[in-house]
Structure formats: C-alpha cells, structure tokens
Amino acid sequence: MxxxxxxxxxxxxxxxxxxxxxxxxxxxxxxxxxxxxxxxxxxxxxxxxxxxxxxxxxxxxxxxxxxxxxxxxxxxxxxxxxxxxxxxxxxxxxxxxxxxxxxxxxxxxxxxxxxxxxxxxxxxxxxxxxxxxxxxxxxxxxxxxxxxxxxxxxxxxxxxxxxxxxxxxxxxxxxxxxxxxxxxxxxxxxxxxxKGRAEYRITSHGRAAHAGSNHALGINAVVELSRILPAVSALTNPQKNLTLNLASMHGGTVLNRVPHEAVAELEMRAFEPAALAEAGEALESFTQRTAAGAEINVECIGRTQxxxxxxxxxxxxxxxxxxxxxxxxxxxxxxxxxxxxxxxxxxxxxxxxxxxxxxxxxxxxxxxxxxxxxxxxxxxxxxxxxxxxxxxxxxxxxxxxx
Structure with a gap:
C-alpha cells in the first residue's frame, strides 16, 4: 500500500x-x-x-x-x-x-x-x-x-x-x-x-463497650485490624509484578464507644493468574481469632481476569x-x-x-x-x-x- x-x-x-x-x-x-x-x-x-x-x-x-x-x-x-x-x-x-x-x-x-x-x-x-x-x-x-x-x-x-x-x-x-x-x-x-485484579474485604469483629466505664471489657476492632495490615501490605511482590493496594479503612461509631467492627478494602493486581491466586491464598490465611479475641474475616468481593x-x-x-x-x-x-x-x-x-x-x-x-x-x-x-x-x-x- x-x-x-x-x-x-x-x-x-x-x-x-x-x-x-x-x-x-x-x-x-x-x-x-x-x-x-x-x-x-x-x-x-x-x-x-x-x-x-x-x-x-x-x-x-x-x-x-x-x-x-x-x-x-x-x-x-x-x-x-x-x-x-x-x-x-x-x-x-x-x-x-x-x-x-x-x-x-x-x-x-x-x-x-x-x-x-x-x-x-x-x-x-x-x-x-x-x-x-x-x-x-x-x-x-x-x-x-x-x-x-x-x-x-x-x-x-x-x-x-x-x-x-x-x-x-x-x-x-x-x-x-x-x-x-x-x-x-x-x-x-x-x-x-x-494485569488481572482481585478485590478483598477484611473485616474485624470486636466487642463494643463503654469507653470510659468498661473500656477493659471491650475488644477494639480498629486496633486489632490495624495489627495485621502491615503484613497484608507486605504481600506486594515486584519480582512477580504483583501489587497490593490497601485502599480504605473505616471502623467504629462514636468516641465514647470501643469500636466493635472495622473494615479494610484492597485490590491486588498481577499479569499472571497464578501470582494472584497465590497472593489470595496468603491473604485468606489472615482469617483468624486474634489473641485479644477479635474475629478477622477475609473475603474476595470481585475478580477481573x-x-x-x-x-x-x-x-x-x-x-x-x-x-x-x-x-x-x-x-x-x-x-x-x-x-x-x-x-x-x-x-x-x-x-x-x-x-x-x-x-x-x-x-x-x-x-x-x-x-x-x-x-x-x-x-x-x-x-x-x-x-x-x-x-x-x-x-x-x-x-x-x-
């Protein structure tokens, strides 16, 4: 031509x-x-x-x-x-x-x-x-x-x-x-x-209590969630072109109440499906009961191939x-x-x-x-x-x- x-x-x-x-x-x-x-x-x-x-x-x-x-x-x-x-x-x-x-x-x-x-x-x-x-x-x-x-x-x-x-x-x-x-x-x-994408939600279930008179009876869901987030973020792996972005975190209601729930949401991206799957398994291993008694749940909320x-x-x-x-x-x-x-x-x-x-x-x-x-x-x-x-x-x- x-x-x-x-x-x-x-x-x-x-x-x-x-x-x-x-x-x-x-x-x-x-x-x-x-x-x-x-x-x-x-x-x-x-x-x-x-x-x-x-x-x-x-x-x-x-x-x-x-x-x-x-x-x-x-x-x-x-x-x-x-x-x-x-x-x-x-x-x-x-x-x-x-x-x-x-x-x-x-x-x-x-x-x-x-x-x-x-x-x-x-x-x-x-x-x-x-x-x-x-x-x-x-x-x-x-x-x-x-x-x-x-x-x-x-x-x-x-x-x-x-x-x-x-x-x-x-x-x-x-x-x-x-x-x-x-x-x-x-x-x-x-x-x-x-890259493909996998989206996750991590929920921390604690125990509510009056922050002044019964603080010791509460299990602070915000604190318990925050303890695991550095390890979650560390799943990013440049050698595998895998990125993990902790995009949002919120929890609690009012200042005089020990927060009973906290939520973080994130996405992971990688070119290779196997890298996403492996990181997803590692992320799901954070599902646990913490030493303080909080329940941590990890769920996948979306995927893009x-x-x-x-x-x-x-x-x-x-x-x-x-x-x-x-x-x-x-x-x-x-x-x-x-x-x-x-x-x-x-x-x-x-x-x-x-x-x-x-x-x-x-x-x-x-x-x-x-x-x-x-x-x-x-x-x-x-x-x-x-x-x-x-x-x-x-x-x-x-x-x-x-």
Whole structure:
C-alpha cells in the first residue's frame, strides 16, 4: 500500500473526523448519565452509518447505565474483527461546568472530556475504516466488522463482555481495542498484556463497650485490624509484578464507644493468574481469632481476569511492528497495570490494545494557573500517523481471512 497516498487521504478526512470528535466531546457521557450516554450512542451510530454499519442498541443490565452499542457490516458468516471502544467518561456534568472543561484546541493539543479516553479512539476507528474503504475496497467489503462500544467501561461493566460474546458465537478473528496509545521517544506504544485484579474485604469483629466505664471489657476492632495490615501490605511482590493496594479503612461509631467492627478494602493486581491466586491464598490465611479475641474475616468481593498476552497477541503485534517499519517509525510492546475491555474480551480471539490516538492526563479535568495541572487532551497530529499504522496492519490481518 502506498503510504504517501494513505497519509494524504487521512489528512483530507481529518477535518471531518475532528468535527465528529467535537460533537462527541460536547455530549456529557458520565457513566451514570444515561441520557448523555445514549445520546452519544445515537451520534456514534450516525457517524458510522455512512460507512454502511447497522446499529444495535442493547440495554445494560444495570439500569443506572446507558445502553451498549454494537455496529456491524459485512458477511456475518465470518468471524468478525471486533473494534472495541466505550461511550462513557469519568466526568460528571457539574465537574465539567465547574472546571470549564470543554472542547478546546490549543496548538497540537485538543483538550476536552473523552478526547483521548476514548472518544478520540472511536473517531480514529472511523478514520481507519474510511481509509480502508478507499484503499482496499474489496477487502473492506469482504470483512465482517463489528464495533463494540461499552456504555460502562469506566466502572468495568461486566455484562458488556457477555453481550459482545453472544454476538460472536464463533469467536473473533481479532479483538482490537482503541484505548489511547502514547507516543514516547522510544516509539508508539501498543498494549500486549494487562494485569488481572482481585478485590478483598477484611473485616474485624470486636466487642463494643463503654469507653470510659468498661473500656477493659471491650475488644477494639480498629486496633486489632490495624495489627495485621502491615503484613497484608507486605504481600506486594515486584519480582512477580504483583501489587497490593490497601485502599480504605473505616471502623467504629462514636468516641465514647470501643469500636466493635472495622473494615479494610484492597485490590491486588498481577499479569499472571497464578501470582494472584497465590497472593489470595496468603491473604485468606489472615482469617483468624486474634489473641485479644477479635474475629478477622477475609473475603474476595470481585475478580477481573488477567490478559497475559501470549503467542496470538505477539503475532498481532508483529503485524503492527512491520507496518511501523514500512512507515519509518517504531513501536513498543507495553504491559499495562490498568484494566480495559481487553481483560474481558481477550478470550474471543487474538487481542491487541492501545490502538487509539496519543494524548495525556486522562481522567483529569483540572487546569491550574501555573500550568502544573492540565486536563485531558489528545494530540491532533497522532490521528493521521496512527490511522495509517492501523490501516497497514489491519489490512494484513483482514486479508488472512479472505
């Protein structure tokens, strides 16, 4: 494929793509703003309709969330190439107003809610598909494409994975996730693995008593819980890429009462499922009756499977690596500790993440006068480079199914 022609085509389509992005950013789509999320879903369906995509809006299992969006075109008897994005952001409407956080171009940066996470990724999918339709029309028409947009990715809406899987009964030819892909000095970063997560609650049951007249009769649940927390925190193991974060602790009621209960909550993350399982067993061993008589209980309250990468992901990455070489740029395979829909959808087929544009400060809406705080932004010039890179690589993997 002629890279110069692809770049020229991408540059020509960039103004229209940026107009779609502006319209999307101007819609508040905070996860629980169901009206906004659904409005964005309708606009996204309109955006892709000109490329021949049929839309399906599917209600979330959680009534406080908007509807998931599935867009598809091409022969349904083939395994789809699933292009993954999401509709929600982390910014409530009042926060956007308070911080005057809105669409704001400044040089090469465009600030605004969702510009990089992930409305910029959604519009990059549009730009990539438009280039594929122009440069490889037969391949574009003969490929089964599915765009899957989660309405609640920022809170990891697990039902989205079930609904996506139900629409891929044969699995997927590839799962391509358009979370942001940073551009650093060492190259364009692509994500080839993500940590899994296990969440735990530790509860200490003591004995209440009057703090003044019967202090000795009480068993202080806060104190007893605090005794074990240093050992719990010490389960972090950098050699195994295992992190344990004690995120919250609370207990007791009023100052004149020996607290009868205290609770701590934490999460653990690791790339290897075995490392999480081993740490979970160690954590559960803290279930005990303390010397003072408190009952310590440990329970797992949630899990997210790891996406450890592997041979299939490595093969996908090589397609992008080869495409980068053709363009005279370089790529970097990155393992990320953060979660994405790749954690849930990687079982459908070979998966790669970080295919979206470059930007920064995701999840931040603040701007300080001295410039030490800047809100979320996307780098405008990254769209063309990333679109061409994705087109070259996707052209190769789509052709493998023809």
């Amino acid at each position: 002629d890279i110069i022609s692809l770049r020229q085509s991408a540059e020509a389509s960039l103004p229209q793509m940026l107009d779609w992005l502006r319209r999307m950013v101007e819609i508040n789509s905070f996860t629980t703003n169901t009206e906004g999320v659904n409005q964005l879903g309708a606009l996204t369906a309109e955006c892709f309709a000109e490329l021949g995509f049929r839309s399906e809006s599917v209600p979330s299992d959680d009534p406080t969330h908007g509807s998931h969006l599935f867009l598809s075109r091409g022969p349904s008897d083939k395994k789809p190439i699933v292009l993954v994005t999401h509709l929600d952001t982390v910014f409530p409407p009042e926060e956007e107003v308070q911080n005057d956080f809105r669409w704001l171009p400044e040089g090469n940066r465009i600030y605004g809610p969702g510009t990089v996470d992930i409305k910029g990724g959604t519009t990059l999918i549009w730009l990539m598909l438009r280039l594929l339709r122009e440069s490889s029309p037969d391949l574009f028409e003969s490929t089964h494409w599915m765009i899957a947009a989660n309405s609640a990715e920022e809170v990891i809406g697990a039902d989205f994975a079930r609904k996506t899987t139900a629409r891929c009964p044969q699995g997927a030819h590839a799962v391509l996730v358009f979370e942001g892909g940073p551009h650093e000095k060492d190259g364009w970063h692509l994500v080839t693995a993500r 790891a996406w450890p990468g592997g041979r299939d992901t490595d093969a996908l990455y090589r397609a992008w690596e080869k495409a980068a070489t053709q363009m005279g740029i370089s790529t970097v395979a990155e393992q990320r500790g953060g979660l994405s829909d790749a954690n849930y959808l990687c079982t459908l087929g070979p998966t790669i993440d970080g295919l979206g544009p470059s930007g920064g400060n995701a999840h931040c809406s603040e701007r300080s006068a001295d410039g030490s705080k800047l809100p979320e932004y996307v780098e405008k010039d990254s769209f063309v480079t990333k679109a061409v890179l994705n087109v070259l690589a996707v052209n190769v993997i789509a052709a493998q199914q023809v």
